[in-house]
Amino acid sequence: MRCAEVITCGGAVAVVASSAAGLTLGGVAAAVAVAVVLAGTVAALWFVRNRFRSWAYQERDEDLIVERGVMIRRLSVVPYGRMQFVDVSAGPIDRVFRLATVKLHTAAAASDARIPGLERDEAARLRDRLAALGEAKAAGL
Amino acid sequence: MTEPLPGRPRRDAPHPPVFDGSGPPGWAAMTGHGWRRLHPLSPVVRFGRAALAVLALAGLSTTGLIGSTWPHWWDVVLAVLIAVAGFVNWLVTRWTLDGVTLRIETGLLRRDSRQLPIARIQAVDLVRPFLARMLGLAELRVRLAGSGDADGRLAYLTEQGAEMLRARLLAAHHGLDPATPEPAERVVTSVPTGRLLGSALLSSIGLATVAVAAAVAAALSPAGLFGAAAPLVWLAIVCGMIAWRRVSDQYAFTVAASPDGVRIRRGLLGTVAETIPVARIQAIRMVEPLLWRPWHWCRLEVDVAGNPGREGEGTGAMRKALLPVGTRAEAGRLLAITLPAGPAPVLARPPGRARVKAPLSYHFLAAGHDPALAVAVTGRLRRETTWVPLAKAQSVRLVQGPLQRRLGLATVHLDAAGRHVRAEFRERRQEDARALVGELAALSRSARRQAAQAPSHAAAVPGPERQAEIV
Numbered sequence: 001m002r003c004a005e006v007i008t009c010g011g012a013v014a015v016v017a018s019s020a021a022g023l024t025l026g027g028v029a030a031a032v033a034v035a036v037v038l039a040g041t042v043a044a045l046w047f048v049r050n051r052f053r054s055w056a057y058q059e060r061d062e063d064l065i066v067e068r069g070v071m072i073r074r075l076s077v078v079p080y081g082r083m084q085f086v087d088v089s090a091g092p093i094d095r096v097f098r099l100a101t102v103k104l105h106t107a108a109a110a111s112d113a114r115i116p117g118l119e120r121d122e123a124a125r126l127r128d129r130l131a132a133l134g135e136a137k138a139a140g141l
Numbered sequence: 142m143t144e145p146l147p148g149r150p151r152r153d154a155p156h157p158p159v160f161d162g163s164g165p166p167g168w169a170a171m172t173g174h175g176w177r178r179l180h181p182l183s184p185v186v187r188f189g190r191a192a193l194a195v196l197a198l199a200g201l202s203t204t205g206l207i208g209s210t211w212p213h214w215w216d217v218v219l220a221v222l223i224a225v226a227g228f229v230n231w232l233v234t235r236w237t238l239d240g241v242t243l244r245i246e247t248g249l250l251r252r253d254s255r256q257l258p259i260a261r262i263q264a265v266d267l268v269r270p271f272l273a274r275m276l277g278l279a280e281l282r283v284r285l286a287g288s289g290d291a292d293g294r295l296a297y298l299t300e301q302g303a304e305m306l307r308a309r310l311l312a313a314h315h316g317l318d319p320a321t322p323e324p325a326e327r328v329v330t331s332v333p334t335g336r337l338l339g340s341a342l343l344s345s346i347g348l349a350t351v352a353v354a355a356a357v358a359a360a361l362s363p364a365g366l367f368g369a370a371a372p373l374v375w376l377a378i379v380c381g382m383i384a385w386r387r388v389s390d391q392y393a394f395t396v397a398a399s400p401d402g403v404r405i406r407r408g409l410l411g412t413v414a415e416t417i418p419v420a421r422i423q424a425i426r427m428v429e430p431l432l433w434r435p436w437h438w439c440r441l442e443v444d445v446a447g448n449p450g451r452e453g454e455g456t457g458a459m460r461k462a463l464l465p466v467g468t469r470a471e472a473g474r475l476l477a478i479t480l481p482a483g484p485a486p487v488l489a490r491p492p493g494r495a496r497v498k499a500p501l502s503y504h505f506l507a508a509g510h511d512p513a514l515a516v517a518v519t520g521r522l523r524r525e526t527t528w529v530p531l532a533k534a535q536s537v538r539l540v541q542g543p544l545q546r547r548l549g550l551a552t553v554h555l556d557a558a559g560r561h562v563r564a565e566f567r568e569r570r571q572e573d574a575r576a577l578v579g580e581l582a583a584l585s586r587s588a589r590r591q592a593a594q595a596p597s598h599a600a601a602v603p604g605p606e607r608q609a610e611i612v
Contacts, residue, residue, distance in 0.1 A: 062586055073546070075539040077582045081589065082535045107286065107446060107558035108535035139589050140261075 013037050057115050062137070064104065064130070066113045078113045081137035082106045086130050088123050102126050176235040176246075183297040184227030186273045192227075195220040236295055240319070243283060243310065245293050257293040259313045261285050263421050263445050264402075264459070267303055267414040274411065279303040283310065284459065286446040286558070311401045311416060326399035329478060330464065330471040334392065336438070340466035341388050343432040350380035391465040398478045403443075405463070415461060420592075421445055422479055423533050423557040424564070425463065427472055427526040438466050441475055446558040459559075481513040481530050488516060494548050495568035508566040512584050515555050517564040529564040532592040533557045534585035539578050541571070553577050555585075 014037040022030035050070045058065045063079040087103040094100060100123035104113035118126065199216030234247040243257040266282040273279060278297035285292065298306065308323035341347045357373045392409035402418035424444040433439070441464040464475055486509040496503045501521045508517040515529045534555050541551040551574035553566040566577060 063582060071543050073539075073541040073551075075578065077537040077578060079536070079582070079586060079589070106535040106556075108556035108562065109560045110538070110554065110556045110563060111536035112538060113536070139593060 014041070052117065055116070059126075059129070064113060066115060074112065076112050078104055078106060078111055079137070079139075080130065080133040081139040082111075083130060083134035083138075086127050086134070088127050090120070099123075102130075104130065176237045178235055179231060179295060180278055180297050180299055180302075181231065182276050182278060184224070184231045186270065186276065186278060186297055187230075188223050188227030189272065192220045192223045195223065238306070238309065240313065243293055245295065255293060257283050257285060259310055262310060262314045262418070264415060264417045264461075265307050265310055266416070267307060268411070269300070269408070269413070270411040273297055281306055284445070307416065311418070314418065315401070324400045326397040326401075326404055328395060328397045329474055330396050330467060332391065332394040332465060332467060336466055337388060337391055337394070339436075340433065340438060341384050344384075344387075344430070346380060346384050346387070348432075350377060350384050353377040353380055391462065394462075394465055396464065396475060403463070403479060405461070417443065417445055417461065419479055422530070423559060424530075424562045425476065425479060425528045427476075427528075428523055429525075430523040433466070437469055439469060439472050440464065440466055441472050443479065444557065444559050444562045476528070480528055481532070483511060483513055486511040486514055486516050488518065491550070491568035492570055495550055498544055498548060498550060498568055502567075506567050508564065508569075510581065510584070513588055515564040515566075515581065517555075517566055519565055519567060527564045529555050529557050529562075530588070531555075531581070531585040532588040534581070534589075537578050537581045537585070539574055541574075546571075551575075553581070555581055 014034050017033040017037050018030040020033075047070075051068075054068055054070050054073075056067045062081075063077050065075065065077050067073070067075045084105045084107055087105065088100050089103070090100040094117075098120045099117050100120050101114060101116040102118055102123050103115075104111070106113075115126070195216055199220070229249055230247070233249045234245070236243065236245045238244075241259055243259060245255045245257070247253050247255075262283055263286050264284040266284065268280040268282055269278070270280075277300050279300045280294060280296035281298060281303045282295075283293035295303070295306075297303075304323070308321070309319045311323075312321040313319045342351070353373055354377045357377055360373060389409040390413075391407050394407045395405070397404040397406075402416050402421070405413075405415040405417070407413055422443055423446055426442045426444070427439050428442065429439045440462070442460050443463045445459045445461065463479070464472060467475075488507040488509040490507050491503070495506065499506060502519060505518050505520045505524050508515070510516065510531070513531055515531060515534075516526065517529075518524060518526045535558055536556045538554040538556065539551055540554065545551055545568070549571045550568045551571050553569060553574050555564045555566070557563060566574070569577060
């Protein structure tokens, strides 16, 4: 999903940059600008791919584990009983690719359990399962 | 006042609103479901100051001290409007207490009906501003966890009435008969005025006040620099007022333990009495500022789930001072009544290579846990020790930045409800940190289960003394 975003942005920026450079400085400058922008896009793609691959989650009996991050590695363990509510959100690009983001909220603001880029059906399944488990194991504050 | 209020159909009123100035005779009927009003003098306290200010302004402008473009009668109209608004507000506000909920209804055009489940109470405060104190009134504030202004405020009741209502709410909260009288309390510690003044002086705002005052004196002494001194005088006044506010808020600070929870009383002109059920405490923090170190003073703060800040994510914490300034022995006694019972967890220090990552705070870093409690020490100049009962943990997180990965270190956070409420196990060995995440998750699960089985009022009874772990 992010890959699509990066490719579109990269392409658009390349077109704008090349036309601007071509109009003001001539053909060689336009080629250089396109090359630079394309290199940037590839680097961003690589970064996004790594970031995406690092995202992992595991549903255990009592808690959900979410792992993410390339530069800064983060791992969260959130017990189902502590869940306050589940958010499922999908932006316009998400919707084109039939994807959704599931986010688990607890009473602690820092609890960080967000799983982006799930297939829509998987997101719905996860949401229902989390809601059911949260109800079954709910604990007061 | 048994007829329906004008301009609004009555929706639900099986019992007509009972008017009885909430004095003691009317309290015999407390067990019924009748609606009650606040004390008739409430609008005087709530809006009296605004009306008086307007009238005073009007008086000043008629005597010609302040030039005003308004006609004078307009000020009087404004004061009357405020008075009428206050009276109407009192007229349309009513409350009732049945077994499990406190209900408050208010508003003339937009009715606001609030239901506060007693089982969810986080804390009960009795607030007495100066004017209310003169009239023998008190405001009862019921704190709940949740978003927005979920608090229930009853302003004002008679002092006696508010105390009785508080006793009822807390008794019902602990699953007892609401008629149970308020249990006896044991005063644990109080803060002497001298120490409070000293601590205020040695805080940043106190030092700023002294510095600005000294600058004013220096500017005035040659008598030629008066122009430069004038803005400084204002600054000194502002700083002094902030410092004074701190002192008057915390004046005569007394902490007492009772089966209801921890009771805090404080205040010079206006007083506040807070009651926090022990089972509702999310975390306790001890702060030892650099300047207080020669006297071995510390400050204790307790976090309760409640009133969040502006941004709405998660349940913000409510931070209350448990001890504005005290000795370590006093802090130890307070920790003993507020934390789960047991011996103090053994603190472990991070490995020496953590000095590279945290050169300024390495000297304080330490953390440890036992089956019921996690303790973490952090801080650069001032030492901050945080205790989080494992039964209150919301999530366990492991964070590892690039430098930490190179050094083979990682930080583990144990989050409790609130914005920045957590114990941080900083700069642990990578493999230890991984194991710690699993262990903390498992321990907090069993602690939670145990807490769910134990009735809530049992947790309020102080267990065997837990020694304050002070390195």
